[in-house]
Amino acid sequence: MAHHTFYRLMLAVIMVTGAYSHPKCNEIDRKKCWCFNAESIDIQCPIMEPQISLTVTKINHKISLQCLGNSSPYIDLEIIPEMDVSESKIFQMSYCYFNNSFMDVLDKFNIKELKTLAFESMALKDNDSNISVSKESFERLGSLESLTMTYSTLSFAEDFLANTPNLLSLTLSRNHILELDFSLKNLSKLKLLDLSGNQINNLPDGIFDDLSNLTVLYFYNNNLTELSRNSLSGLNNLRLLEVSQNKLKDIAEDTFADLHNLVNISLRDNNIRGVPGSLFVQNPLLENIRMDYNKDMILSDYIFSNLTMLRSVALNVNKLKEVPENAFKSCVRLQQINLKNNELATLPEYVFKDLKSLKNLDLSYNKLNSLPNGIFSTLHNLEEINLGKNLLKAVNENLFKYMNNLKKLDLSKNRISLIDLKAFSSLQNSLTSIDLSFNVWNNNYSVPPEYGSLSGTLSPLNDLITLKELNLGHNNLTDIPELYALTNLRKMDLSYNEITNLEVPQFALAISYNYFVDLSHNKIEKLGFRYAEDIATSNSGDAIHYNGERSTVLKIHSNPIVCDCSNYDLTRYNDNQMKNLKTLVEIDQNELYCANDKHRKVIDVHPNHIDCPVLNGCPEVCRCSYKPYYTAIIVDCSKSKLTTYPKFNFTLDQTFNQTYLLLGDNLLTRGPTENETNYSNITNLDLSGNLISAMDWVPSQIKELNLNNNLLTNLDSSFIRKLNSTRIERLHLQGNPWNCDCKTWDLQVYLMDNYKKADDIFCMNSNTELTKLTELCKVSPYLTIMLPIILGIFLCFAIAFAVFYRYQTEIKIYLYAKNLCLWFVTEEELDKDKTYDVFISYANQDEAFIAGHLLPELEHGPHPFKVCVHTRDFIPGEFITEQVVNSVKDSKRTLVVLSNHYVNSNWGKLEFRTAHAEALSEGRTRVIVVIYGDLDETKLDNEFESYIKTNTYVKWGDKYFWNKLRYALPHSKNGFYEKNKKHAKMMLKIDDKFNLIKDPPSPSNTSTPPITLDPSLLESKQIIIDVPAKKIVEGESPLLIKKVY
Incomplete structure (x- = not known):
């Protein structure tokens, strides 16, 4: 059974596919036309100089025919290829017209029943204006439901619509129509009529009498000067009437009396002045009324009263000077009122009394200088109110009372200098955005004694605990408000104020994620970082992050940041030395330049560029500074014509473990001695450009010594030994008249052993690098000959001495015996x-x-x-x-x-x-x-x-x-x-x-x-000695001589 069902479904698909067959390029005569097969079939004919472009979409079988030639506005049917698109329901034709009947075109495509027909830009030239549209033009198009003819210059016969009785939509916009001289009587099914963008200046009485089903009428951008009840008769079911951008001046009070089903009406951009109070009495279903952009409009009392279905009213840009107290009486469903850009100086206290559903109220760009205390007291559901660009000077504590659902408040561009501390207390659980920019508020309040240490957080803004966006730009703030209670704050604009100091720690507390603070265009010279690193370190594990974004972004461009000692911590921050803080606070310094160096970006200042002036203990002819990056004192006495070494003694609060002494370009003739005051701790000594001919001593803590461009001919071995006893990292010796001889041997060895630390030097007599010389001492040829001989003799003596020392007893005995x-x-x-x-x-x-x-x-x-x-x-x-x-x-x-x-x-x-x-x-x-x-x-x-x-x-x-x-x-x-x-x-x-x-x-x-x-x-005499009768020991000589002859 399942198999039979599947086959039936497949057969149905095949039948449907066959019924809606689509033309193919292989069915087109390629000798006459180009054909491109993609998501649609694109055909251009003829091949050499195409005059038409034909597109047939595969989805809805829409046919688009566009004429390419400019010789004649009429299409040449002979060049259209024969094709079968009988199921097509939509046909669009552009830049050309047909001779007699449009059915000639349809026959070319074998179309039997057309639903939508559109002509665009059929006749744009003046000589084409004699093209006339008659009923024959639409012969056999009784099934047509939508007809559009736009951007053309045509003349219409009175009965040109006689053959289209089933039309539901008729659009004749932008056709330069001057008057309605054609009949609409047989269009009883018509629901949408668009006559906009023409030049019609009059609506004949009863013109719409047969359009009982019409629901939408577009008549904007014409030249109507008058609109009466008779001209709108017969439109019993009309729901939308758009007559904006005409030249209407006065409207009779019964003009819309027959439009009982009217829901939306637009009278904007006319010249309407007086508006009768009963104008909309017969239109109880009205929901949206647009009457903005008129001139010098005057509203009658009760103009909108009792329109219980009313949702929105637009009265902006009308030069209204007042709003009647009962204008909105009983408009219980009204949600939006736009009174922007009028000339209102005040409002009646109860003008909004019955508007319990009102959500959006725009009173901006008026001349309001004060408002009654209870004017908004009944607007419990109001969510947005715009009071910007008025003349308000103060906000009292009752102005926004009971507005428990207000989310967005705009008070920008007023003259507000005073805001009551309780002015926003009723908004504490609802308000998410407040704009107080372009005022003169300074957030300074006289602090009652009972507040004590909490005085720094005293601000009406601290009641707004749900606030997400705060705009305080262009005010007179001198300090950044302490708003620690606003944990939901995401954006705060403090630009264009008088703020002079920025303490980064108050933003390192990460009170909110994705928090943006704009402090640009203030007078901030210094950024304080005290305890910021400690706070960031303690909060780094618990800091709030969202999607990898930093907790706080501070934008500080266009401030007079001074690139000196006072902002050393800022340079450390920029040098990524405060990594924990940088994960919590990003300081945006794009296009921020140093106030003391207009061509230098703050972000380019490295910490080692910062010098802090030091006066105490500095020699009179020198310039002293503290370099915090190196924890070093710099004594700059260069170019001071010194002949003796300066004395200094510093007592600073800062700790320093290095001393830089710059004595370049002076008249010193000798190197320093260990008797110089406080010279033993010098780490960097610059003696370049002097007259020094000898160096005897070097500080024990030296790291860099510059002896360039002096009169040194050699550095003796004792000085080299002192250098080797230090931890020197860099030695500069260039530009001296070095003698390269035997005495320079120790210096050569030092340079070769410390080639990474010391500059090589050039010998004065040969202009050769010292380290590349192989012979410093020339040896005498006699010494060359004698030295081996002397060494040989010395070696023989040494061997003989060694042998004698080892066998001295035996040798002495042998010598004595012999x-x-x-x-x-x-x-x-x-x-x-x-x-x-x-x-x-x-x-x-x-x-x-x-x-x-x-x-x-x-x-x-x-x-x-x-x-x-x-x-x-x-x-x-x-x-x-x-x-x-x-x-x-x-x-x-x-x-x-x-x-x-x-x-x-x-x-x-x-x-x-x-x-x-x-x-x-x-x-x-x-x-x-x-x-x-x-x-x-x-x-x-x-x-x-x-x-x-x-x-x-x-x-x-x-x-x-x-x-x-x-x-x-x-x-x-x-x-x-x-x-x-x-x-x-x-x-x-x-x-x-x-x-x-x-x-x-x-x-x-x-x-x-x-x-x-x-x-x-x-x-003559014998010496006779008696020898004792004793045996002579072997090896012993006789002691007495017996006889001598």
Whole structure:
């Protein structure tokens, strides 16, 4: 069953489609016409010079025929292609006409029944005005319901509408018709008649008698001077009468008496003066009356009374001087009255008494200077009232009383200077827009004591808690009203006032989203931001935002904003340093220029451009300022012909951690010193353009130093070290006569290490950048040759020293064994294993001298020696000879006390010979001879005599005896010689007894001298020494010489 239903539906669609077939381009002879197939079929014929354009729409099968040629107003049917659009109901023809009957055109398209026919611009030329429209023109168009003929110059036959009895709409507008000389009698079905835009000056009586069904009559923009009851007779069902823009002057009171169903009437833009009070008595259904734009109109009392269906009345621009008190009596449904642009000076107190439905009242552009207190008291449903452009001076507390539904109030362009504090109290829950612009109100009120701290918010506007738009432009406000209660406010216009100060924090509270405040064209010089950032930070999480828009937009263009220290926070805001505040408050500064720099936009002023003048502590010849962006003090003493450095001492409320000292272009010849007052904290120092030839000191806190264009030839290493100890970020050195030589090496290194901080410099003698020089010091060719040689020698010495230091003991032993370089071996090293410093050899008879003089002094003197004497230190029971040999061997010196007793002593001779033999075996002088008493030289044998003659000796009784003796005795290199230095001159003739034997000898300060052995001593006498019967230890040399030949 479902399938059968579907097939039936498809068949119906196909049948309908076939019934309303649409022409196709392939059905058109392409040799004669162009054809374009889109949403409509567009055809132009003929091809070469098209004379017609034909469009057939696919939706409603509307045919539009337009003539393109200008040779004749009549269409040439021969060039229209044959096509079948029999179902078309709408035909429109432009810029041409037909010869006889329009049916000739329809036959070309096979149209059988047409409903709508429109002709536009058929005959525009003067020579085409003889075109006549007759009943034959519309032959066989009995089905036509709408006929339009506009923008043409035609003549109409009296019965040209005889063949169109079913017309419902007839439009003959803008055809230059002068009079209605054609008949409308057979148009009993006509509902709309449009005769507007012609030149008709008279309506014949009874012309509309047969139009009993007519509901709309457009007769505006003609030349009617009179309108009577007879001319409108027969229009019993007329609902809209439009006769505006004519030349009507007086209207009889019964003119509209037969129009009982009239709902809308327009008499606007005529010359009507007097309006009878009973003009609309017979029109109880009237809803809209337009009588505006007449001249010097005078309204009669009760003119609109009892029109209970009346909705709107337009009486604007009529030069009305008064409105009768009962003009609107009992108009209970009246919603809109327009009395704009009249000459009303006052209104009756009860003129609006019965208008309980009134919603819109326009009294603007009159001469109202006062209004009765209760004039609006009954208008409980009034939503909008416009009192703008009047002469009102005050608004009392009763004027708007009981107007509980008023939403929009316009009091602009008056002379209001006083508004009662309670004037708007009745509007607090309804008013959303108020316009008080172009008045002289200043919002200043004498504050009662009971208000206390709330005095700043005292304003009649604070009662309007539902207010969304507030216009206070062009008044005398000096301060921005504090309207914290108006949380619904979206727009406030404060432009063109006398406001001098703007505190941004009061707008950072985000009392409303999408809040726009216009403060343009005021006298604002400074914007205050105190606590604004703190408020914004605390409110940033809870601030009201809507669709991503900022809470508040402040428009401040055309204000004398001063771009100086007072507006530093504004520049910080513009520099996006107050991000939280910027999300809450946008300050619109488009086209806002600095008052102190007319060519500079405020938004282009960066915070680092702001300087605050400082006077206290500033040197007399300088200009001082505080730069808050850098928290810095700037001392500008440039171009002041200074020869000495200025002194300054600032005490400011602001904290600053930088000091900029600008001393450029002066006559300074030296750099500053650390003794300059308060210079240690300078961070930026400009010394460019002076005569400075040397720099010795730089402030420890320096960040930028400018030494351009001075007389500097070099910066020494001490100054470079001071620079390196700072945190300098920029150093300017250009324009100086730099010498590039060895002395500039430290500066070159500094520039290369700090190439990002310091400018490169050019050498005066070569005009080359210092950092690009590879040789600052030219090297002598001789130095080039000698330097490797010297370095080689030094390296050899260093290696030799290192080897000697590591193996010095072995080397000394080897040298001594080979009898080489004995000067290199010290006595202290050779005697380091000996037990005694000195062995005293003496005769027993001299023991008293020994015990009384020698021993106490040697053992207990200022420099004690370890002494060996036979009476104390020989071991009892041992062989004397063996002990003598051991005592000589174990002592560094043998001191022989040579006296007459000693010469006669055999043991003395033995001890002498043993000591002498030991000295010979070591090649050192170890025997010290002290002559005691008067020696009898005749008793000396040859051995003693020869030794005394060839060696030095010390004689007891000499005043320098002890000094000479101590000098000959062994002593440490650590101090003995130094302490006896004062006796050195006396000992110069004494042979140094501490030199090693060498051939030739080379004395050393630390070795005993060589022994000079007298040949005669060895020449004729044998020296026989008994050797103890003791085995010689391996590696030990014999101590005694047995025989000498």
